[in-house]
Structures are given as C-alpha cells and as structure tokens.
Amino acid sequence: MPEVDLSVNLAGMTMKNPVCVASGTFGFGREYNELFDLSELGGICAKGLTLHPREGNPGPRIAETPMGILNSVGLQNPGVDAFIATELPFLRQFDVKVIANISGNTPEEYGIMCEKLAGAGVDMIEVNISCPNVKAGGLAYGTRPELAAEVTEMAKAHAGSVPVMVKLSPNVTDITEIARAVEGAGADALSLINTIRGMRIDVNTRRPILKMNTGGLSGPAVLPVAVRMVWEVAQCVKVPILGMGGVAKGEDAAQMMLAGASAVAVGTALFADPFTPIKVREGLREIAEKQGLAAVRELTGGVRPWS
Amino acid sequence: MKVERKCKIVSKEQMGDAIYMTLECGDMVRTSFKGPGQFVHIKCGEGLLLRRPISVCSCQEDEPEDLLSIVFEVRGEGTQWLANRPAGHTLDVMGLLGNGFSMNPDGRYLLVGGGIGIPPMRGCAQYTQGRSTAILGGRSKDKIILKDCFEDECAKVLVATDDGSLGYHGFVDALVRQELSEDKGYDAVLACGPKPMLRNVAKVAEEFGVPCQVSMEERMGCGIGACLVCVCDMKDGSRKHVCKNGPVFDSKEVDWDA
Numbered sequence: 001m002p003e004v005d006l007s008v009n010l011a012g013m014t015m016k017n018p019v020c021v022a023s024g025t026f027g028f029g030r031e032y033n034e035l036f037d038l039s040e041l042g043g044i045c046a047k048g049l050t051l052h053p054r055e056g057n058p059g060p061r062i063a064e065t066p067m068g069i070l071n072s073v074g075l076q077n078p079g080v081d082a083f084i085a086t087e088l089p090f091l092r093q094f095d096v097k098v099i100a101n102i103s104g105n106t107p108e109e110y111g112i113m114c115e116k117l118a119g120a121g122v123d124m125i126e127v128n129i130s131c132p133n134v135k136a137g138g139l140a141y142g143t144r145p146e147l148a149a150e151v152t153e154m155a156k157a158h159a160g161s162v163p164v165m166v167k168l169s170p171n172v173t174d175i176t177e178i179a180r181a182v183e184g185a186g187a188d189a190l191s192l193i194n195t196i197r198g199m200r201i202d203v204n205t206r207r208p209i210l211k212m213n214t215g216g217l218s219g220p221a222v223l224p225v226a227v228r229m230v231w232e233v234a235q236c237v238k239v240p241i242l243g244m245g246g247v248a249k250g251e252d253a254a255q256m257m258l259a260g261a262s263a264v265a266v267g268t269a270l271f272a273d274p275f276t277p278i279k280v281r282e283g284l285r286e287i288a289e290k291q292g293l294a295a296v297r298e299l300t301g302g303v304r305p306w307s
Numbered sequence: 308m309k310v311e312r313k314c315k316i317v318s319k320e321q322m323g324d325a326i327y328m329t330l331e332c333g334d335m336v337r338t339s340f341k342g343p344g345q346f347v348h349i350k351c352g353e354g355l356l357l358r359r360p361i362s363v364c365s366c367q368e369d370e371p372e373d374l375l376s377i378v379f380e381v382r383g384e385g386t387q388w389l390a391n392r393p394a395g396h397t398l399d400v401m402g403l404l405g406n407g408f409s410m411n412p413d414g415r416y417l418l419v420g421g422g423i424g425i426p427p428m429r430g431c432a433q434y435t436q437g438r439s440t441a442i443l444g445g446r447s448k449d450k451i452i453l454k455d456c457f458e459d460e461c462a463k464v465l466v467a468t469d470d471g472s473l474g475y476h477g478f479v480d481a482l483v484r485q486e487l488s489e490d491k492g493y494d495a496v497l498a499c500g501p502k503p504m505l506r507n508v509a510k511v512a513e514e515f516g517v518p519c520q521v522s523m524e525e526r527m528g529c530g531i532g533a534c535l536v537c538v539c540d541m542k543d544g545s546r547k548h549v550c551k552n553g554p555v556f557d558s559k560e561v562d563w564d565a
Contacts, residue, residue, distance in 0.1 A: 027533035031551070034531070035311065047535075055546045058565065060526045062536035064357050069528070076535050076546060209526075219356050271529045272356050274311060274401070 004288040005295035006281070008042070008263050010240050011163040011188035013124050015042035015097050015263060018296060019253065019281045022244045022267030023048050023101035023126060023167075024073065028087040029094075035274045040281070043097035045191075045242075045265055046087065048128055050102070051109045053079040063200045063209035068219030068246075069268055070198050072212040075103055080113045084120040097123040099165070107154040114158035125162055127155045127187075130169030130194035142169035142194070145181035152185035165189035165242060170196050170222075170229055179233040191242040191265070192233060193226045219268040222246045227259045234260020234301060248276060250283015257284075257299035310335055314375075314400045316392055322378065323449045325423060326390050327364070329376040335402050336366045336373035342407030343430030344499070344522055344555045347377065348530035350399035351385035359385045360527045360550070362427035362499070363403060364453075375402075378426035378452065404530050405554050408520050410434055414494040417442065417486055417517075418461070419479055419508050421500025422450050427522060429453055431497055432460040440465070440493075442482045444504065448473030480507035487515040495520060498558075509558035519558040525549040540565035 006017040020043035021032075027047050029038050038044065056076025063070040077083075083100065091098045100122040104110040110127060117125055129151055130142035141147045148166070155164045166182040168175055170193040179190055195216025200209045208214070226245025234241055243261025247253050248269035256264045269276040288296045314330040321327075339345075348358040359379075366375035381387050392398065408431055410416065416439040420428040425443050432439055440463040445451050447470045457464045465482045466474030475482055483496065496512040498505055499522035512519035528534035532551025539547050540562040547553065 025529070025534055027535070031529070031531040031533040055544065056535065056538070058540065058546075059536070059538035061538055062357075062526050062528050062534075064355065067354075067356060069356060071528070071534075071536055073535050076538075268356065271534065272350065272358065273399075274529075274531075 002294070004285050004293060005297075006285060007295070008297045010242060010263050011124070011165065013043075013097055013163055016095070017042040017281050018257070018263035018284065019277050020045055020099070020242065020263060020265040021270065021277055022265040023128070025267040025270050028083070029091055032270070032274060036278060038091070038094040038096050040278050041096045042263060043099050043123070044091060045099045045101050045126055046083070046091070047077055048075050048101045048103050049077050049080045049083050049113065050075055051080055051104065051113055053077065053082065058211045060209060060211055061215075063215065065198065065200055065217065065219075066221060068217050068221035069271070070200055070210060070215035070217055071195070072210045072215035074212070080116050084116060088120055088122065099124040099126050101126040101128050101167070103128040104151070107151050110151050111154040111158040114155045114162075114164070118158065118160040118162040122162060124189070125155065125159055125164050126191055127151060127164060127166045128194070130167055130171070142178065143172050145177050148178050149181045149185035152182045152187050156186040163188035165191050167194055168192040168233070169194050170225060170245075175229050176232050176236045179237050183237045183239050187239060189240045189242060190233060190237065191244060193222070193229050193245040196222055196225065218245065220246045220248050223252055223255075227255050230256055230261050231259035231303065247280060248272075250280055250285075250287055253280050253284050254287045254299055257296070258301070258303040260301045260303075262297065262300050310338060311399065311401045313397045315397050316394050317374070319392070319394050322452045325378050325380050325426075325452055327376060327378050329374060330398065330400065331372040332366075332375050332400065332402070333372050335400075336368050336375060339403040340366065341403070342410055343434050344407030344427055344497075345403040345405050346554060347375070347400050347402035348404055348527070349389060352388040355385050355388070357385075357528065358401065358530060359389065360404075360530060362522070362554070363430060364426035365430050365433055366403070378423070380423050401530060405550055406552070408497050408522070408555050410497070411494065412436070415439055415492055417483065417493045417496045419444070419483060419496060419498040419500070421445065421479055421504040424498075424500030424504075424522070425452055427499045428497065429456055429460065432457055438462055440486060440490075442467065442479050442486065444468070444479035444500065446470065478507065479504060480511050483508050483511045487511065487517055493517055498522070505558070506563045509561070509563065512558065520555050521558045521561065522554045523549050523556060523561070524554070
C-alpha cells in the first residue's frame with residue numbers, strides 16, 4: 001500500500017503534516033525541542049506576542065478542571081522585537097512552518113507587528129482577537145464583528161505577502177457572524193477555538209483558584225465545542241480553517257478535519273504527554289490508511305451530517 | 308537533556324502522613340542531574356490532565372538503572388492515585404526538571420526544611436557528605452520525617468515544632484537565627500517549605516549577611532517552561548517561572564510581598 005500523503009495546504013502555506021502546536025502551550029519551542037525534534041511538526045503557533053514585553057498576570061494562573069484546565073497567563077511574552085531577534089532564528093533551524101501569534105491594544109499595534117513580522121519572514125501571522133485574559137483589546141475585538149474586521153484589515157494591509165489567519169473566540173453567541181466578518185475583511189485563514197471563559201472556586205476558602213478569578217478553559221473537555229464551531233464556520237466561509245481545542249489523539253484530529261479543518265493544533269494535551277503532537281500525527285495516518293485514503297487532506301469537510 | 312520515562316516503583320513506605328517511594332528511572336539521573344532540589348513531573352492516572360510536580364528527595368546513578376526517591380503527602384485526587392500504586396507498578400515520569408540548589412560539594416550549608424519541605428533537603432545533606440547542619444520543622448513531631456537519615460548525613464540536626472512536641476517549641480527561623488549567630492562558617496542557607504517560613508528564614512539570613520536560596524512551589528502546567536503558568540514574582544518586577552527558572556531562587560530576588 002502506498003504511503004498516505006500527510007501534507008496539507010493552509011492558505012498557500014504547505015505543511016508536511018497537518019499537526020501544529022497551539023499558541024501559548026509551546027513557548028517558542030525551545031523547551032519541547034529537548035524532548036523531540038521540532039521538525040516532526042507541521043507548524044508551530046508561537047507564544048502570543050505583543051508590541052512591548054509583558055509580564056502577564058499574577059499567579060496562580062492555572063486550575064485543573066474535569067478533563068481540562070483553566071489558565072490566566074495574560075500574554076506574558078518578551079515582545080515582538082525580541083521574538084524576531086532571538087526566537088525566530090532559533091525556530092528557523094527546523095523544517096517546520098513558523099506561525100507568529102499577535103495581540104494588540106489597538107488596530108495600529110496589530111499593523112506595526114504585522115509589518116515587523118512580515119519583514120522578518122514568518123510563514124504566517126495568527127491574529128489573536130480572542131484572548132480572554134487581558135483587559136484591553138483581546139477579547140473585545142473578537143466578540144464584535146466590526147472591530148474584528150477592522151483589526152483584520154489592518155493586519156492584512158501590513159502583512160505583505162504573508163498570509164493572515166485570524167483566531168476566533170468561542171465566547172460569542174454566533175461564531176459564524178465573526179467568521180464572515182473577518183473573511184470579508186480579507187483574512188486568508190481562520191483558527192478556532194481560543195479558550196472558553198470559565199471559573200473554579202475553592203469551597204473551603206471561597207476563593208477562586210485563579211488570582212484573576214476567571215480564565216480560559218482548554219483541554220479534552222472543550223473538544224466537542226470546538227468541533228461544532230469548526231463545523232458551523234466551515235459551512236459559511238471559503239477560507240481554510242486550523243482547528244484546535246481539546247485535540248489529544250488522532251481520532252480527535254480526524255473529527256476536526258471532517259468538520260472542516262484543513263489542519264489541527266494540539267495544545268493543552270502536551271502537558272499530560274509532551275509527545276502528543278507526534279502521536280496525533282501517527283493516529284491520523286492510521287485512520288487515513290484504514291479508510292484507504294491517498295491523502296489525509298481528503299478528510300477535510302468530509303462529515304456526513306444527518307439531514 | 309530532560310526525559311520522559313516509565314519508572315518502576317521499587318519500594319513504597321508510609322512515613323507519618325507522607326509516602327516515601329523509590330523509583331528505578333533509567334538514565335534519568337545520569338542525563339539530567341543538575342544539583343539537589345530538582346523535581347519530577349508525574350502523570351497521575353488517565354482522568355487527570357495535569358502531571359503532579361514532586362521534589363526529588365534523593366537520587367543516585369546506579370546499575371542497571373538510576374534510582375530516585377520521592378516523598379509526598381496526599382493532597383488531592385492525583386496524589387491519592389499515586390499513593391495507591393503498589394511496588395512493581397510503573398509510573399510515567401518526566402525529569403529531572405528545574406534547577407536545583409547551587410552548591411559546592413566541598414561547602415558547608417545550613418539546610419532548613421519545613422513539613423513536606425523536609426525531604427527535598429536530604430539531597431543537599433548527601434551532596435555535602437556530612438558537613439552540613441539541618442534544621443527540620445513541622446506542626447508536631449509526627450511531621451518531622453527522615454530525622455534519622457539527616458542525623459546520619461549531617462554534622463548536626465536541630466528540630467522545631469509548632470506545638471513543642473519535639474525539639475524547640477516554635478518556628479525554624481528562631482533556630483536559624485541561633486545557628487547563624489553561633490556559627491559563622493556556613494556558605495549559605497538553603498530552604499524548602501511553606502512560603503511564610505521561607506520568607507522568615509530569608510529575612511534572618513539577610514540580617515546575618517549569609518546567602519540564602521529557597522525552593523518555591525506553585526501550581527504548574529507543562530513543567531518545562533513552555534506554558535508560563537507557574538509564576539514567581541521577583542523584586543525587579545519580572546515574573547519568572549518555578550519550573551524552568553526555579554524551583555530554587557536566590558531569596559533576595561524574590562518579591563516576598565507579592
């Protein structure tokens with residue numbers, strides 16, 4: 001039997017396999033590179049960047065929940081310039097697509113960061129309009145279609161030939177409304193979902209576990225929500241989708257792809273097993289083999305919904 | 308190079324409220340030992356997503372496999388699962404992680420352990436081959452674990468209990484003060500325990516002008532420095548990470564008021 005073709009195309013960016021790692025769970029790759037070769041991955045969504053360095057929120061920043069975690073890191077990062085100077089050259093040593101993730105306080109900040117990153121030569125820019133853990137910007141852009149479109153336009157205007165992917169928030173009434181707005185504003189791809197806002201309380205102290213009181217839920221608990229949203233969005237846009245949210249095994253990734261994703265990202269599952277992305281890739285390969293597919297990309301959008 | 312290993316439980320022993328477990332860990336010690344005070348990140352069953360970070364009590368290179376021992380108390384579901392594993396079972400362990408205490412094997416240190424912070428100090432005692440002094444503290448005498456080991460591996464052992472049931476009636480920082488005023492020969496104070504204890508010990512060390520290193524604890528995610536959740540607030544306003552930058556920090560760099 002011929003080898004299954006694992007390669008996928010995401011808005012003109014070809015990846016040798018569809019498995020990426022999700023922004024915020026993988027730093028800039030240095031730590032996980034001590035455990036496996038980063039070239040095993042299709043792409044790396046790097047830790048979210050801001051124009052200036054940020055120290056993030058006070059701790060505790062994490063709380064465990066049933067099959068998930070809440071986090072409130074708050075975009076701790078060294079800033080876009082430090083990324084370009086020291087992290088990007090490191091990532092460039094590997095045969096892996098580098099996707100820079102950016103958050104801004106204003107549309108102008110998104111524009112400045114896009115210009116810097118396009119000049120530095122990243123493979124794709126993921127525009128985060130959905131971080132639930134920062135006060136300014138962040139989630140506000142992701143929950144209002146007109147603001148989401150404005151940020152997208154600004155990013156596109158400054159990203160040159162680098163494709164722009166917009167990361168959507170699940171914390172909305174109708175995610176397709178935002179999806180259509182950013183597609184209309186020129187987004188080349190969409191990534192979804194960011195974390196779902198949540199809270200956990202210590203019943204003895206009556207204090208929330210997280211110092212910020214609330215945080216973003218991720219992990220296997222959110223997989224069905226993510227699959228549903230990918231499915232809904234895939235039906236109303238033409239741009240490709242990077243599906244994420246709870247992916248921990250090949251079958252999860254196959255669900256995402258059947259729902260309409262062209263590629264997937266693994267995040268929180270890394271914390272339980274750092275080799276999850278490789279296992280997801282191999283699991284996808286097995287599923288494709290069993291189903292007699294020539295290429296794993298044939299899964300994309302292949303769900304057969306009941307009428 | 309840090310690694311993930313299937314580690315066999317060689318022995319398990321109840322020690323007061325704590326459990327003392329020895330693991331066969333392949334070449335983990337040979338490949339990733341940086342100094343006493345590192346930790347391992349253990350998967351505790353399939354139902355829990357996050358691993359549990361547990362300090363190494365002692366470890367050694369050995370044939371055919373390196374050995375490491377951990378001591379922990381049951382605090383929740385994860386540690387309960389771990390406590391229930393019998394000898395002979397295997398655990399999924401990442402290690403050795405973090406930076407340990409910065410020590411000179413020829414040095415002489417004042418080691419301070421409080422409660423479940425006592426076991427991690429044992430590696431420090433072994434590292435200095437009987438030259439160091441240990442001060443062990445706890446709520447009551449049943450919390451003073453491994454005392455015999457410290458007596459074998461230290462020049463002197465002092466004990467403080469909150470209720471006076473063993474040794475000095477009071478907190479360890481009083482004994483640290485007494486020891487530092489009587490003996491000017493310590494290279495540094497090394498401490499592990501609850502944060503208020505660490506803060507008080509650090510204060511005394513600073514008064515005497517003796518360097519002090521503290522092992523910090525925080526809720527942790529990846530364990531290797533990628534997810535940035537286990538934050539430690541520093542005096543300079545930065546936020547470092549317990550798993551990668553620590554768990555051991557220079558006490559003067561920590562923001563004790565955070």
